[in-house]
Structures are given as structure tokens and as C-alpha cells.
Amino acid sequence: MKGFDVAVIGSGPSGIQAAIHSSRKKASTVLLGKPSGSAMSGTHVENYFGIPGKADGDGLLRTGIAQAVSFGAVHIPESVTSLSVTPEGFRAVLEGGGEVTARAVILATGVSRVKLGIPGEKEFFGKGVSYCAVCDCSFYKGLKVAVIGGEAEAASSAEMMTRYASEVFWVSDDIRAADYAVGKAEAAGVRIIRLKPVSIGGGERVDSLNLSDGSSLRVDGVFIELGARSAAELAMDVDLMPEVDDTIAVDGSCATTVPGVFACGDITGRPWQVARAVGQGAQAGLSAADYAKGTAQ
Amino acid sequence: MVTELSEATFQKFIDDNQLALIDCWAPWCGPCRRMAPILEQVAKAMEGKAGVAKMNTDDNPDLSMKLGINAIPALLIYKNGVPQPPLIGLRAKEEIISHLNALL
Numbered sequence: 273m274k275g276f277d278v279a280v281i282g283s284g285p286s287g288i289q290a291a292i293h294s295s296r297k298k299a300s301t302v303l304l305g306k307p308s309g310s311a312m313s314g315t316h317v318e319n320y321f322g323i324p325g326k327a328d329g330d331g332l333l334r335t336g337i338a339q340a341v342s343f344g345a346v347h348i349p350e351s352v353t354s355l356s357v358t359p360e361g362f363r364a365v366l367e368g369g370g371e372v373t374a375r376a377v378i379l380a381t382g383v384s385r386v387k388l389g390i391p392g393e394k395e396f397f398g399k400g401v402s403y404c405a406v407c408d409c410s411f412y413k414g415l416k417v418a419v420i421g422g423e424a425e426a427a428s429s430a431e432m433m434t435r436y437a438s439e440v441f442w443v444s445d446d447i448r449a450a451d452y453a454v455g456k457a458e459a460a461g462v463r464i465i466r467l468k469p470v471s472i473g474g475g476e477r478v479d480s481l482n483l484s485d486g487s488s489l490r491v492d493g494v495f496i497e498l499g500a501r502s503a504a505e506l507a508m509d510v511d512l513m514p515e516v517d518d519t520i521a522v523d524g525s526c527a528t529t530v531p532g533v534f535a536c537g538d539i540t541g542r543p544w545q546v547a548r549a550v551g552q553g554a555q556a557g558l559s560a561a562d563y564a565k566g567t568a569q
Numbered sequence: 570m571v572t573e574l575s576e577a578t579f580q581k582f583i584d585d586n587q588l589a590l591i592d593c594w595a596p597w598c599g600p601c602r603r604m605a606p607i608l609e610q611v612a613k614a615m616e617g618k619a620g621v622a623k624m625n626t627d628d629n630p631d632l633s634m635k636l637g638i639n640a641i642p643a644l645l646i647y648k649n650g651v652p653q654p655p656l657i658g659l660r661a662k663e664e665i666i667s668h669l670n671a672l673l
Contacts, residue, residue, distance in 0.1 A: 398657030407598035
């Protein structure tokens with residue numbers, strides 16, 4: 273287990289800027305998360321100060337991470353699966369099975385996409401469609417379920433569901449979770465279906481999940497677990513209560529109501545703009561470094 | 570005030586309140602924990618107009634199954650004893666109050 277002054281969760285523009293400012297302030301800093309999970313990945317930026325034309329989002333993320341690393345930050349491209357409070361600060365468990373500890377944590381995960389957007393999803397919400405495996409697992413004892421999503425949250429949810437359901441299918445045509453997480457799910461008995469889900473079927477409630485090759489899985493429940501673990505869930509791990517819209521409230525220094533926990537970027541609210549995210553990232557990095565080094569004013 | 574219900578007291582609560590809101594929850598459910606303070610605010614705002622209660626699905630598995638609950642938090646609503654469409658998932662205080670007022 274590695275110990276740092278500051279752990280930044282989220283490798284988008286806000287998290288990267290936080291890591292740059294934290295490490296430049298001589299706080300040992302770890303930047304956690306995959307840049308591919310950022311809303312900036314796969315897009316371009318054309319409304320940011322000093323960047324003419326359209327800048328490639330992935331290129332900016334790569335450059336930003338290299339900058340943070342050049343100032344001493346360590347980048348671990350893995351999602352955080354859980355966060356906990358320790359006597360010295362915080363412990364983050366990573367999807368690859370490793371752990372890091374830090375005196376201060378910055379939540380910069382961005383806003384995760386929750387909805388899948390396929391026919392049947394809305395109609396069967398609460399009738400077999402769930403967005404929270406942890407909440408609803410016990411209602412599927414002895415039944416068949418499908419878990420949809422390609423990242424660590426889907427892997428851990430599928431693995432957990434094997435303790436309740438009689439059969440668990442993990443459905444995704446784009447599995448990006450770490451090999452460790454995939455192996456853990458497979459070892460627990462999860463059947464991986466590398467196809468795209470196209471619709472959810474049923475009558476009064478869910479009875480099937482239809483797939484891109486024309487086949488259909490007979491299931492009683494469909495758990496939609498897209499992306500990495502959300503900031504709202506990580507916040508609750510450390511007894512920080514998110515707002516009802518899943519945003520995290522911060523003060524002007526990007527501090528939350530939990531000492532040592534800071535937040536920045538889209539998870540603190542709108543507008544979801546790179547410029548705002550970066551500005552808050554700088555503030556959060558400075559504040560967290562000060563807190564961790566015991567110099568907070 | 571939010572009343573804690575069990576299988577034994579569930580039906581009486583519905584009978585005693587013309588408009589009843591019952592939050593089905595479990596301790597390990599993050600959105601349920603977030604719903605708790607919202608429910609307290611709803612109970613205060615709706616005092617005298619609707620009864621507000623909660624039921625731990627973990628402690629009452631048979632009743633939960635009988636009610637067909639498979640996602641929590643689930644806000645069950647009864648008007649004059651008749652079940653109304655439930656509200657599933659975390660909801661804002663304003664939305665719940667508006668929903669209840671529309672049923673008055």
C-alpha cells in the first residue's frame with residue numbers, strides 16, 4: 273500500500289489540474305482514474321482560453337497528465353471501487369486490487385452517465401430494472417439477472433450479485449474493467465456476454481434482455497451499472513451526504529463538510545465547462561495540499 | 570414525525586391515514602440513507618395532511634415480497650387505503666410534496 277499526502281480521484285481536466293497544483297505545492301500526490309472516463313475524452317475543446325481552433329480532448333488529457341507527473345504526481349489509471357476513513361486520513365481501494373492511502377482526498381470524478389437509453393429501460397424501472405445493485409440485490413435471491421456496463425462498477429456489482437442470484441450475466445461489448453476485476457467476477461461464476469444490450473423486454477415486469485446478435489437472455493432483473501463508481505457513492509463511503517441531484521456541495525476553497533475531503537469540477541454543479549472545472553481543480557489542489565501538510569489557514 | 574412500520578403495524582397505518590406515504594428502505598442502500606432526512610422534511614411539511622412512515626425491507630422480507638418491491642428506495646402511496654403508483658428511487662423533497670398535494 274502506498275501513502276500520499278493527496279489522492280485525486282478522477283483523471284479529467286479538474287482532477288489533473290488539482291494534481292498539478294497539489295504536486296507543485298510539494299504535496300506527494302496520486303492521480304487516480306482513467307482519462308478515457310472523462311467527458312473530454314473523444315471530443316474536442318474550442319472554448320478554452322489560449323487554445324485556438326479545435327483541440328483534441330484526448331491529447332489535452334495526455335499532456336495534462338504528463339505535466340502532473342513532471343511535477344511529481346503519480347498517475348494510476350484505475351478506478352476507485354471504495355473509499356474509507358482511516359486514523360491518518362483515507363484509504364482508496366482500486367479496481368486492480370491495490371490500495372492507496374492519503375491524508376486528503378479530492379473528488380473529481382465528473383458526472384457519470386447513468387442511463388443506458390434502450391427501449392424498456394424507463395418502462396421497467398422499479399419493475400426489474402435497477403441502477404443500484406447494492407440496494408436491490410436482496411430482492412433477486414434465486415433469480416436470474418443481467419448486469420450491464422463495462423467498467424469496474426459493473427464488475428463488482430456482477431460479482432456481488434452471484435451471492436444472491438441463481439445466474440448472473442455480465443453484458444457489455446466494451447469491457448474496460450481491470451483484468452483483476454474481470455477475473456474476480458469470472459471466478460465467482462459470472463457469465464460474461466460480450467454483446468451490446470439493445471432492449472429490455474417483459475410484461476408486468478422484466479423477463480428478458482435482448483442482445484445485438486438477435487439473441488435474448490431470460491432474466492428477472494437488469495442492473496445498469498455504467499462507468500466507474502460515482503462521486504456520490506464515494507462521498508457516502510466517507511459519510512459525506514451528496515445533494516439530491518448527486519452534486520457535492522463545496523465552499524470557496526473547494527472543501528466539503530468532511531475535513532480532508534475536497535471536490536471540484538462537474539460534480540460540484542453546473543455549468544459543466546472545462547474552464548470552470550480547471551479553475552476549481554487548481555483551488556482544490558492548493559486547499560488539499562495545505563490541509564495535508566497541516567498548513568490550512 | 571416519521572413512523573417506523575413493521576409487518577404488524579403496516580396495514581393499520583394505511584387505515585389510519587387518508588393519505589399515507591411509506592418509504593421502503595434498507596440500511597446498506599446509499600440512496601435510502603440520503604432519502605431519510607428528505608423524508609423527515611416531507612413529514613414536517615405534510616403534517617396534518619398525510620401520514621409519513623418508513624419500513625425496513627431487510628427486517629420485513631415477507632411483506633416486501635408481498636408488496637412486490639424490487640427496487641429501493643420505494644415510496645409507496647395509499648389514498649383511502651388504495652395503492653397509488655409508487656415513486657421509485659431518490660426524489661427531491663419538493664417533488665414528493667407536490668406529488669402528495671396533488672392527491673389531496
